[in-house]
Amino acid sequence: MRLRMAARLVRGLLIAIAAVGLAASAEAQDKKIKIGVIFDLTGPLAGGGSELEYLGTKIILDHYTKTGVEGYKVEAVYADAQSKPDVAINESIRLLEQEKVDLVLGFFSSAQCVPVAARVEQLKKFMWMTTCISSAVVADKNYKYVFRPQASGDQFGTMTMDFIAQNAKSKFGKEPSDLRVAIIHEDGAYGVDVSKGNEAGAKKAGFNVVLKEGYSATAPDLSALVTKLKRAKPDVVFHTGYNPDITLLLRQAREQGLKFAALVGHGAGYGVYEKLKEGLGADANYLFDTDPISIWLANQKTMDPKLAPVIKMIGEEFDKIRPGVAIRSAHVGIGASNTYVFMDDVLPRAIKKYGGVDPEALRKAALDTDIPEGGTMLGFGVKFFGEGTPMAGQNERSFPVVIQYIDDKSSVVWPKSQAQREAVLPLPKGTTYSNQ
Numbered sequence: 001m002r003l004r005m006a007a008r009l010v011r012g013l014l015i016a017i018a019a020v021g022l023a024a025s026a027e028a029q030d031k032k033i034k035i036g037v038i039f040d041l042t043g044p045l046a047g048g049g050s051e052l053e054y055l056g057t058k059i060i061l062d063h064y065t066k067t068g069v070e071g072y073k074v075e076a077v078y079a080d081a082q083s084k085p086d087v088a089i090n091e092s093i094r095l096l097e098q099e100k101v102d103l104v105l106g107f108f109s110s111a112q113c114v115p116v117a118a119r120v121e122q123l124k125k126f127m128w129m130t131t132c133i134s135s136a137v138v139a140d141k142n143y144k145y146v147f148r149p150q151a152s153g154d155q156f157g158t159m160t161m162d163f164i165a166q167n168a169k170s171k172f173g174k175e176p177s178d179l180r181v182a183i184i185h186e187d188g189a190y191g192v193d194v195s196k197g198n199e200a201g202a203k204k205a206g207f208n209v210v211l212k213e214g215y216s217a218t219a220p221d222l223s224a225l226v227t228k229l230k231r232a233k234p235d236v237v238f239h240t241g242y243n244p245d246i247t248l249l250l251r252q253a254r255e256q257g258l259k260f261a262a263l264v265g266h267g268a269g270y271g272v273y274e275k276l277k278e279g280l281g282a283d284a285n286y287l288f289d290t291d292p293i294s295i296w297l298a299n300q301k302t303m304d305p306k307l308a309p310v311i312k313m314i315g316e317e318f319d320k321i322r323p324g325v326a327i328r329s330a331h332v333g334i335g336a337s338n339t340y341v342f343m344d345d346v347l348p349r350a351i352k353k354y355g356g357v358d359p360e361a362l363r364k365a366a367l368d369t370d371i372p373e374g375g376t377m378l379g380f381g382v383k384f385f386g387e388g389t390p391m392a393g394q395n396e397r398s399f400p401v402v403i404q405y406i407d408d409k410s411s412v413v414w415p416k417s418q419a420q421r422e423a424v425l426p427l428p429k430g431t432t433y434s435n436q
Contacts, residue, residue, distance in 0.1 A: 013112075018187055032073040033357045034348065035061065036095030036104040038116075044218070048243035048269045049331040050083075050108035051318035053131050056335030057106055059317045064343050070351040074343075077101055081112055088112035089119055096125050102357045103128060105339065110134030110153070110190035117146045126362040128336040130344075131331075133267065134193040138393045145359050145365045149338045149382050151398040152391070154192060156266045156290045157197020157238075158204075163402050163414040163423075164236055164264065165205035171425035172235060172261060177206040182234035184225065184249075186241045187214035194240040196264045206233025210234050219244050222249045226256045235261045235435075243269030247279030250433075254283065262425035264288040264402070271325040273405055283432045286424055288413075293401045295333030295377040297412055297420065302374045310340065311377055327409040337377035345369055345382070373397065379418070 005188070037057060075300035077099050081088035088107070095101045103126040107113050113132035120127040123141045129148040131413060132203060138148060168176045183198045185191035186311045191214060202209050210232040216394035220325055226249065229237065235259050239248065246269040269275065270289035277284045295311050314336045318328060346365045348355070353368070354361035371382040382396035402414035404423055427434035 025113045032075055033103075034075045034077060034099070034101045036077050036079065036092070036099060036101035037061065037106045038079045038081050038088060038091055038095070038104060039106050040083045040108055041080040044244060045081075045083040045109055045242060047272070047275055049267075049272050049329065050081075050131075052272065052329045052331035053108050053335035054078075054106070054323060056314065056332040056337075057130060057339045059314050059337040060336050060343060062317075063313070068192070069343060072351060072357065074111055076267045080110075081107075083109070085112045085115055088116050091125075092116050092120060096120070096123060097103055102126070102361070105342065106130055106335075109188070110137060110193065111188040111348060112187050112342060113137045117141070117143060121145055126359040126360055128338075128342050128366075132190065133214045134189040134393070135196075135394075136189050136193055138391055140390055141392070142387060142389075143393050144387060145363050146393045147384055147395075148393060149293055149341050149395045150334065150395055151380075153193030153266075153401045154197035154200070155398070155402050156240075157194045157195075157199070158201040158277050159400050159414070160238060160264045160266065160288070160290050160402060161198055161201025161205055161207070161380050164262070165201075165207070166414075167423065167425055168205075169351075171423070174235070178207065178401045179207050180210045180233060180301070181207045181267055182211040182229055182232055182237045183209060183340075184211070184229070184237065184239050184241075184340050185214050186217035186245060188217060190268065191217075191240040192397065198238050198240075215245075219245065219248075221252075223256065224254050225249065226258055229253070230256060230258050237263045239263060239270075240266040240268070243272060243275050244279065246276070248279055250283065254316050254432055258433065260433055261435055262286075262288070262374075263433065264290065267400070270331050273329065273408075273410065274325060276405070277326070277408075286404065286406060286427055286431065288402055288404050288423075289330070289410075290400050290402050291330045292337075292378040292380070292398070293412060293418060294328065294330040294403070294410065295337055297403070297410065298377065298379045299418070303377070303379065304375050321359075327405070327410050330410075331405075333377060339370070341371070341376055341382055345371060371397075383387050425430060 039054035064074045079091040104127045110132040127146045133153040135152045185195040350361040350365035372379040387393045411420045429436040
């Protein structure tokens with residue numbers, strides 16, 4: 001009798017233990033973070049860099065979909081902003097309210113990020129921007145749930161002005177005050193913000209600004225702007241645009257015989273060499289682009305050792321998707337690196353230290369981020385300005401670099417600490433736009 005009772009007790013205990021185990025297993029399986037990812041996969045911004053940002057981001061998210069993070073499964077839900085701000089807003093709300101994603105991540109265009117960030121903050125949801133650079137996205141907004149590891153637009157504008165100022169005498173044979181410069185830009189949030197940095201940098205350098213003008217990125221004809229540039233006779237043109245407006249401008253410049261000594265671009269369309277080469281042919285040679293450094297050009301000797309195999313993996317996966325590309329665009333690495341910072345640094349801390357993946361846990365985890373220079377694939381560190389500061393949510397340790405395209409290769413030429421070669425300035429005699 002006693003043996004039968006003991007056996008029943010043991011069986012009952014085993015059943016209870018099994019039930020607890022099944023419950024724990026079910027709970028573990030239920031732990032999931034759902035990430036809404038928004039980029040422009042169609043429309044003019046897709047070819048201007050957004051699709052490449054998407055590919056870099058997706059490569060990283062695909063990796064974590066396989067491995068998970070701290071016991072959480074990772075599910076990515078993708079949406080196409082179609083190169084339209086209103087679609088970006090609607091897709092963000094749909095993902096948050098209908099798809100029940102835990103956060104929205106990605107975004108290419110500053111014109112989209114300005115309204116989307118305001119809406120996401122209003123909903124008290126979490127937003128992680130990989131790309132859009134306009135200072136207006138976060139400046140004086142005091143957002144709590146919006147974060148951007150990317151460099152801001154004013155940094156782009158001041159960086160290029162400093163680059164030319166420091167090379168004025170040695171390369172152009174002129175004092176900065178004698179150098180004629182033109183600042184032209186698309187008139188959205190991105191272009192306006194970079195142009196403000198250009199203006200501030202020009203004033204600091206003492207440049208002679210002979211033209212400053214904005215235009216619509218969707219304008220079908222830019223010949224009037226080219227005519228103004230011809231009359232202004234700038235030595236250096238500082239241009240902020242997407243694509244195809246860059247191609248349109250430079251094709252019409254070629255047709256109308258516009259000449260200058262250098263053209264310096266700022267991200268977006270200038271970061272996609274394949275598109276520049278496709279639209280301009282040999283005239284893409286010697287153009288400059290300002291962007292966070294390509295992860296394939298960054299100095300790995302000064303980088304966290306764990307990042308080298310990640311960079312290798314991203315390159316291999318990208319080559320499978322886009323074989324035969326002459327220069328892997330910096331946009332791929334920007335999307336990948338800034339997504340990796342969230343997945344490798346912010347998300348694990350939110351789970352371990354703050355107990356989950358709700359907006360409050362993600363916000364606190366992001367504010368705790370403290371990555372030193374060399375701690376990301378883009379070379380810079382990450383530390384966000386906190387609440388109550390003018391640029392709350394912006395990475396205070398980010399910075400862009402200036403690269404130059406020569407013979408289907410890209411090299412960092414500024415700042416000197418990152419430079420891989422001397423910049424070719426001015427444009428060589430005999431090239432299409434050279435005023436030499």
